[in-house]
Amino acid sequence: MxxxxxxxxxxxxxxxxxxxxxxxxxxxxxxxxxxxxxxxxxxxxxxxxxxxxxxxxxxxxxxxxxxxxxxxxxxxxFDFGRSWKTKQSITTMIRLRAIPSLTVSLPAFVFSTILSILFALLVAYYRGKGIDLFVRVSCIAMMSISSLAYILFFQWFFAYKMEWFEILGYEPGFPSVLPFISLPIIIWVILSLGPDIRFYRTVILDEIYQDYVRTAKAKGLSDRKVLLKHVLRNAMIPILTYTVIQLPFLLLGALLLESFFSIPGLGDMTIEALNESDFPVLKAMAILSAVAYVTFTLIQDILYTWVDPRVKLN
Amino acid sequence: MLLSVKDLCVDFSTQDGTMRAVNNVSFNIEEGKTVGLVGESGSGKSVTSLAIMGLIPDPPGKISQGEILYKEQDLVKFSDAEMRAIRGNDISMVFQEPMTSLNPVFTVGDQLSEVLMLHKNMSRKEAWEKSIELLNKVGIPNPKHSVGKYPHEMSGGQKQRVVIAMAIACEPRLLIADEPTTALDVTIQKQVLDLMLELQDQYQMGLLFITHDLGVIGDIADEVVVMYKSNVVEHNTTSKIFYQPQHPYTKSLLACRPSSDHNPKRLLTVSDFMDAQGNPLTPETSKMEKVEKDFGYDEEKNPVILEVNDLNLHFPIKAGLFRRTVDYTKAVNGVSFKLRKGKTLGLVGESGCGKTTLGRTILRLLDPTSGEIIYRGKNIADLPKYQLKALRSKMQIIFQDPYSSLNPRMTVAEIIMEPMILNNIKNSKKERFEHAQWLMKKVGLEPEQLSRYPHEFSGGQRQRISIARALAVDPEFIICDESVSALDVSVQAQVLNLLLDLQDEFGLTYIFISHDLSVINFIADEVAVMRQGEIVEMNTASMVYHQPEQEYTRTLLEAIPRGVPKDE
Structure with missing residues (x-):
């Protein structure tokens, strides 16, 4: 210890x-x-x-x-001075703007991760069968469509035509925020599913052909139990690497989505600062990303010891 | 009858059509009896065992014909759920690779409890208690503590004991052991074999023991089934198989294993007993001529080319916030010896004794802490890296694992020609290619195979490619680091013969590292026994084998399987 x-x-x-x-x-x-x-x-x-x-x-x-x-x-x-444009304290700005960013990015990240792992387990279980092929082809199709196409189509169809959601804007508080954040979250999830499912599927299949899986089957365990217990637990190691490293970017917000949906998050703030050459804000965001990145790599290493008993911190 | 396999056929569908992996195999196992299933890689022996377990991967595999009767019930007709109730409970299996056959992220106790909770309806707590009992039974020290360990915290032998504990947890009627000791050191192999026999005796289990090495099962099996190219070629009692073998393949299996008692000039191999069509041949007697290995050398012909003096390699153990060195692991500790041209030094010892580290230090793949490595009169121990390049072409190494030591994305031609390019050997691509063709012939492969990739070759062929690669730079000194340990005995004999032929032809000098004393006895002129980084005994091969000085050497020698039936 x-x-x-x-x-x-x-x-x-x-x-x-x-x-x-x-x-x-x-x-x-x-x-x-x-x-x-x-x-x-x-x-x-x-x-x-x-x-x-x-x-x-x-x-x-x-x-x-x-x-x-x-x-x-x-x-x-962490005192970045004042914005040239708004004359506000940048630290305060970041604190205020981080909340809308996380309101969109955190649920989007959680949903997309859980969904992709579930789909990946499903296709790994039925590997080589019809459903596997269908999901893999769908992944490629989803990845091939530009994010702009999703944004514009969803805004036009679900918000303007069907009026299920707001086209853009933001209103803090629950549940008033829901109509504003739903579309960006859905689009985020759709954009992540393709690459995530493909990655998790590969990771799980790598494990499925290991010797310990054969041992587990020889014990008399069902295929499902082998997959959900033995395989998934080992696959968690690469999955953790992949997910934790995305976390700092959640804080920084999605530049494109926030800008298109006028969500007053950090991504939106960064784009504004870029447009107006507000150097102190840009510097603050650059420093913040570096700190976040280094911190989460450390957290990742600590988490490794938790999922993989072979890893020791020294 | 406990198990009766009748006319079993297993087919695999491949891109080139259906391939029959097991063809009309039949044998019986009675309670408390041991049947040995012997054959080389790809002979169908492992597929047979997987068929009994109902673990043939389907697709592409399929049992196309035959019955597997367990207590008069045909397992082939069982549903998935029925088969799961049998697996791990009535019939269980011990696999070859103890390093990878346990799940690395669960404790030993969890993995043992799992099988008990599944088949015996035990609670977690009961299963945990029973696991401790099982670990005690298979001889794991301090079972109460060990039950909470992860697999990586145990040695290879201990892991295999855990796998055995898992297999016998539900007191199965039939135990299938697929090469259970092949990956283990000879002393550990003996302990694991003894344990399995003891457990078999206690529970009166039937035991199906699968191996490529007849020597391992000579004193444990009641009956032996010999498989060759998907077919059973001979099936008889163990003593008949050993003393009156009928089939030429069985004869060759018996002859190809080096023994510590006699030293033939060359080992006999399958091709000495039968031709490609399977017709029996009579082996040439000249090969079996006994050779007396001795210290004899000729100062002119066999000058000292390598002298190692008080060589040390200590790895620092670091601790604390600023990584201060608190102690050293003495991987190589005060090693000295001389090696003459054209001779072979055998380096023997158990895993972790430092033999591989010593080999790599001599080649300066690792940097020694202190001491001298005098090669051709020049101390190379502290030569700077850039001056080592000239030396690299004179000293080469052949590694253990032919599956991972060749780059899978390079053709054989590229693999063999790369060292020539690096060492400026031959002037043009054409000359290098011609040299590669010549080398292929020398190591017994076809020059036409140069354009192929490593995965298209068998283990023995890959090791031949490794040898050709090492020879490409015209070395005079080669370290063979467990170069035949991963090979079947029948293939091992061919590669050992090849190494001797090449030594005779090119006057090569070898350091041959192995944990297998029989192999060392066959190939080495002089033997050094290593333990904990030190050479504890060094002498001519025959002296070490017949008059060992050290207790440790005696333990190693006693652990060699006698390879003869128990009742003779």
Whole structure:
């Protein structure tokens, strides 16, 4: 147990150089390579005096090392300053915007994962039979249609024609939020099913031909029990790798879906910030994704020890 | 009669049409008796056992004819549910690979309890208690503690004991053991065999013992069924099979196994006893000539080419937040020896004794902690990596597993020609290809097969390809790391003969690593016994076998299956 804590502590220490590197990359991108934000903000007709004043206000006249240090400081304190556009505190903005993002992404992720695993188990059980072929072909068909086609068709048919849902927008609170989030969730699930079922099917079939499956059958267990107990438990190892690594992206929201359905989430905020060259917001999102990614990789490693007794944290 | 297999035929449908894997096989097993089912890979022996268990994968497999009568009931006609009630309960099975036949994510106790809860309606708690009892019965130390262990926390021998415990949990009437000891070291093999016999005696089970090696079942089987190419070619009592074999294939199986008592010049193989059509032949006596192996060497012809002095390889054990080294695992500990050109050093010991690590350290595939490796007068122990390249063409290795050591996406030609390209041997593609063709002939394969991929070859053929690959760079020193351990005895004999032929022709020097003392005795001039990273005994092969100095060596020797029937 002591070894595991050491491992976790060591991994947390690794976070420091990773974050410093991410900050350097962000600093290079936004403070060195990107065009002058003052000129962007003021437009074509700005005078040099105005530009200089804005540059001073934005802290862009400071020496470069101080500017890098500011990026580092924001990454470690999670204080990202204020948005150039809205003048709001970015930390507050992120907190407010994260909720709508998660309201869509979390249920969508849970539904799609459960459905895909169920379908994958079904087709693995009937491998080589008609139903297997049907599901596999459907997966490819679903994957071949562009997400834009789904969005436009669903908005037109289910929201505009049938009036089952709202076309776009967002209203917090339950159940008033449901008509707004249902369509994006459904589309998310449909988009994920194709690749997920195919991946889980492969993972399960890899296990089905292992020796321990033959041993389990020789014990007299039914095929269903062998699949649901022995095979699934082993398949959980790659499944966990695949799902946990998606989690940080749930927080960041779906750029396209949020934008099309006007869901005021982090994805929508990022697109707005991109359109308006709101650099502090973009920097904050870049840092946030890096931190989320590194943290969830660590969580993933810890979860491995839970599903796979052969893995030890040291 | 407990089990009676009558005219069993099993067909598999393949792309090239229907293939008969088992053809008209019949035999009986009585309670308390042991029947040995012997044959090489692909002879149909495992398919026969799966048919009895009702585990033939369908499709593509199908029992097309025959009966399997268990207590007068025909299992072939049983439904899935009826068959499940029999499996693991009345008839159970022990498989070959203890490393993979247990589920890695469940504890041993869970896996044992499962079968008891399924067939004996026990509660979880009762089943758990019974599991502890079973582990005790199969000789697992500290069963109360071990029951909560995961398979990876146990050794290969212990895992096979667990598999056996699982098989006997419901006190079956018939136990099928499919190569249960093939993957185990010789000492562990003996313990596992003894355990199975003891349990059989206690429960009066019928035992169907499947193996490629007649030597293993000589002293345990009452009857032997010999299968060859899907057919039973001979079926008789064990002593008749051993002392009056009728079929040439049976004769060749008996002759191809190296023994620790006599040392023939070459091992006899199937092709010495029968031609491709199955007509019997009389083996040439010249091959069976006894050879006396000794220390004899000629300073001119057999100079020392390799000298290892006080070689150590210690792996650090790290712990704590900053990974400080707290201790060392001494994988190779103070090893010294000399090897002369054209001679073979046999390196023998149990799994984990450090023999493979030693071999790889000599080749500098691993970096030694200290000591000298003097090759042709030059210490290569601390040569920098870039200077090793010149050496690589002189020293080669042939690995154990011919199934995983060849790249499945390369043709045989590419596999054999790659080392030539890396070592600038031959000037053009054409010359390299011609050399590859020549090598194929040398290792007994057809040059036309160069364009094929590894999966199109059998295990023995793949090992020949590995040998051709090693020879491609014209080495003078080859390490054979358990190179024949994964092969059937009949194929093993062919590969051993080939290695000796090549040694004679090219003056090769071998280090032959194996856990099988009989193989070492046949091929090696000198034998080093390794234990816990150290060489505990080193002498000529005949001295080690007939006058062992160490207690440990004696234990290893006693564990070799005698390979003769018990009543003689």
């Amino acid at each position: 002591n070894g595991s804590w050491n491992y976790i502590l060591r991994r947390l220490l690794y976070l420091i150089p990773v974050l410093l590197g991410v900050c350097l990359l962000i600093f290079v991108l936004f403070n060195l390579v990107a065009p002058d934000p003052a000129a962007l903000l003021l437009g074509k007709h700005a005078t040099p005096e105005q530009i200089l004043e804005v540059r001073q206000n934005l802290g862009l006249t400071k020496p470069l090392y101080e500017q890098y240090f500011d990026v580092v400081k924001s990454a470690f304190t």
